Amino acid sequence: MKLLFERSVAGRKQTIFPDLDVPEATFDETLVRQSAPRLPQMAEVDLGRHYTELAKQTHGVNDGFYPLGSCTMKYNPRVNEQVAALPGFADIHPLQPEETVQGCLGAMHELEGMLAEICGMDAMTLQPAAGAHGEYTGLLLIRAHHLANGDTGRTKIIVPDSAHGTNPASAVMAGFTVVSVPSDAQGGVDLDALRAAVGPDTAGLMLTNPNTLGLFDPNIVEICQIIHEAGGLCYYDGANLNAVMGHARPGDMGFDCVHVNLHKTFSTPHGGGGPGSGPVGCKAFLAPYLPNPRVVERPDGTLAFSCSEQSVGKVRSFYGNFLVAVRALAYILTLGREGIPEASASAVLNANYLAHFLAEAGYALPYGERCMHEFVIDVGPLKAETGVSAMDVAKRLLDFGVHPPTMYFPLIVHEALMAEPTETESRETLDEFVGLMTGILKEAHEDGERLHSAPFTCPIGRPDEVKAARKPHVRYEFDEEG
Amino acid sequence: MSVIPAELSYTTSHEWVSVEGDTYTIGLTDFAQDALGDLVFVNLPMEGDEVVAGEAFADVESVKAVSDVFSPVTGTVVQINEDLLDAPEAINEDPYGAWLVRVEEVSEVGDLLDADAYEAHCAQEA
Secondary structure (H helix, E strand, O other): OOOHHHHOOOOOOOOOOOOOOOOOOOHHHOOOOOOOOOOOOOHHHHHHHHHHHHHHOOOOOOOOOOOOOOOOOOOOOHHHHHHHOOHHHHOOOOOOOHOOHHHHHHHHHHHHHHHHHHOOEEEEEOOOOOOOHHHHHHHHHHHHHHHHHOOOOOOOOEEEEOOHHHHHHHHHOOOOOEEEEOOOOOOEEOOOOOOOOOOOOOEEEEEEOOOOOOOOOOOOOHHHHHHHOOEEEEEEEEOOHHOOOOOOHHHHHHHOEEOOOOOHHHHOOOHHOOOOOOOOEOOOHHHHHHHEEEEOOOOOEEEEOOOOOHHHHHOOOOOOOOOHHHHHHHHHHHHHHHHHHHHHHHHHHHHHHHHHHHHOOOOOOOOOOOOOOOOEEEOOOHOOOOOOOHHHHHHHHHHHOOOOOOOOOOOOOEEEEEEOOOOOOOOOOHHHHHHHHHHHHHHHHHHHHHOOOOOOOOOOOOHHHHHHHHHHOOOOOOOOOO | OOOOOOEEEEOOOOOOEEEEOOEEEEEEEEHHHHHHOOEEEEOOOOOOOOEEOOOEEEEEEEEEEEEEHHHHHHHEEEEEEHHHHHHHHHHHHHHOOOEEEEEEEEEEEEEOOOOHHHHHHHHHHH
C-alpha cells in the first residue's frame, strides 16, 4: 500500500479553520523556522482511508482467534468501555482538588483492594504503566527494603531460565546483577541449583508461577522458603495470573510483592500498544516504599492522596493509566466473587482441551498434556522429520485468519510454539484450531518444502527480520532535497 | 558439524579463548553463532572494565533472543573489537576471527575445555 507521503499532493489540504478571533502573536525571528515542515498534504478523507487500510491489515481479538502464549489475549467486554467513558471518569483533570474527584479516588481504592485480595497482598499501587514497569517498581521496593536494613551487599536477583526476558532486564534496570538458575526435567525450578545460588548477596527471586511452560511449580512454598532463609525477598511476576486467580494467591505461596497485568488478566485492551497497566502489590512491611501518592481513607470516610517519606518516589506521572484501571474494575465487578475463579478454571480447561487434541493430532508436547492456562508445543521432531519449523507452522496459520501462538519462547524449547487460548474462546473455536493445525501437519508431511514460503494470502509474508534489525529504514526519502 | 580449531580453549557456555603471552582473546564459537542465528546487535564492555570468570561481560542479540556472553577469565579488558558494533554479522561469518575482547592482568582462569572435550560437549547439547 502507499505511504502517506506517496499519497501527498502539493497544495491539497483540509482547511476548515474558524476565523482567528484572538490577537496574532509575533515571535522573535530566531524562534521562527525558515522553511515549512515537509508534511504530507492531503484531505481528511485520504488520511482516513490510509489508516483504515492499515487497520484492515492488522489482526485483533475482534478479528479471530489469538492464542498468543503468555499474553492472555482474552476478549475485552464492551461494558468496560461504557464504564470508562462515563463523564465522571473521562472528563476530569489529574490536578483537580481531591474533594471534586471522590468517585475516581473511590474507584482506585476499590480496585486496589480487590487486586490485593486476589493476590494475597496488603497494599497496591496502580501507578506502573505496564508489566515490566511493574517488575521494575517491585524491584525498587525490594532494594529499598534491604537498604533500609543497612543490607547493602544484597546485589543479586535470581531468575529461572524459563522466565520472561523482561525479568532479567528489569533487574538490571533496577541496579541488580542477574543470576540464572536452570529448570529441572519437569520444567520447574531446580531446587539444588537454587540452594547453590543463594547467599548473603541474594536480594531476591523473580518467578512466574505457573511458568512459561504453563506448569505450576509444586515446590513453590519450598522455593520461597529457600530465598527467605537466605535473607532475600520473593517477587511474583503476575503475567500468568489468569491461570490461578480466585484459586491460589501469590501471597499465600510466600511471595512478598507482585505485579499484575490489567491488560492480560483483567480484560483491558492490549492492541495498538496499549496503554497497559501493571499495578504492584506488596505485603505490609514493603508498603511504606510504594510509589507516591497513594489513596488513603480519612477518618471521616472521605478519600485523599497521601505521601510516604520512605517511598521509592514516583514511577509515572500522576496516578498511572487511570481509565485502564476503571476498565479492570468494571471487569472484576462484572465477574464477581464467583466469576473470577470460574474464568481461571475455564482458561485452564480450554488449554488442556487444546493440548490434548493437538497431542492426539500428532504434535509433540515436551512437558505432557496436563497444563495450566497455556502449554508449549515442540515443533523440533516435526522439523527433524519434514524440515517444517515452528516459524513455518506459525506463518501458515496466518492464511486462516488465526494469530499464531508465541514462537521460539521459552528459550529452553528450541522450536517452541506456546499456546494460550484463554477462557473467552468457545469449544467450536478450539475445534476449528485443532482442525487447522491437523491440516498443517498433513501438509508438512506431504509437501514440507511449500510451507517454507507460507503465508500465501497475506499482504506481507516473510519480512527480512535480520535486515530490518541491522539496517532499519525508518525515514521517508524525498525525491529531491529542499 | 561446527568448526572447532584445535589450538583454542573453550567454555561450556560456548566462548573460545586464545592466549598469547599475558593477553587472553575471547570470542564466540561456531556452535554458538549457529545456535543463535543471525546476530543483529553486540553489546561490549568498555576498555578498563573488570570481568569475572563465569559472569556475563557482554551480550549478543539475534532476531530470536538476547543472550549473555560469559567471561572465561577474571581480569581487565584492554581492547574491544569495535568493528563488531557496526557489523555484528562478522561473528556469524567468521566466529574465530571476530574476537570480542582482549583481557590482561588475568588473576583467575575458569574451567576450560580443549577442542576434543568441547566437541564432546557440543555433541551432547546438539
